[in-house]
Amino acid sequence: MAGIIGHVLPIALGIAFSTVPIVVMILILLSPRGRIASLTYLIGAAIGLIALTTVLTLLASLLPAPHLSGSSPWIAAVEIVAGLGLLAIAAVRLVRARRHRGEPPRSTPAWMRRVSSVGPVPAFGVGLVLMLRPKNLLLTVAAGVAIGPVARDPLDAIVGIVVYVVLGLSTLAAPIIVAYANPGRTRVPLERAHAWLEANSALVSTIVLLVVGVVILGSGLTHV
Secondary structure: OHHHHHHHHHHHHHHHOOHHHHHHHHHHHOOOOHHHHHHHHHHHHHHHHHHHHHHHHHHHOOOOOOOOOOOOHHHHHHHHHHHHHHHHHHHHHHHHHHHOOOOOOOOOOHHHHHHOOOOHHHHHHHHHHHOOOHHHHHHHHHHHHHHHHHOOOHHHHHHHHHHHHHHHOHHHHHHHHHHHHOHHHOHHHHHHHHHHHHHHHHHHHHHHHHHHHHHHHHHHHHOO
């Protein structure tokens, strides 16, 4: 079980520091119905990530378990592809950042601005859909491979999934907890956080993708 958690932790950080869901959470919290809509948004995100992780873990459990030496061609292939996919996404973002260097920061996309006026039900759908983006799919494929083939029993798999989901969604849950604990003092910090992320989200996301992509790629190479 400790080995599963150790493999899952860095992958979950890729989910946790995905800037788009965080920005959306902040915009929802700043909206008139932010407190209730943020809860349904988090519930939708949790359901989406739990479902995705469970399905991919079940599929990965069909792969042969690693040999005593740690080698596993199937696991190696999946992790190498996932790692290279994440590095490719990071490379595309670096190229885009270089093209727009020196330009004023781009404003929040129109679809994000509309999020600030959605109610609880649409917020649930937004949270669900954002967990199914290609980057999350690659990360969760790697998480499923880290859990499924090596889990000795269902409890190991469940613990691995729970750790992955809880850590992955911790950055969405934290603003909600703060907003409910001290609603009168959260607006200014949230607005500052949104302004900072609007200016730096591409850099943060790219660094996280590079680091996690290298970790997953390195894990795949150890299974060759």
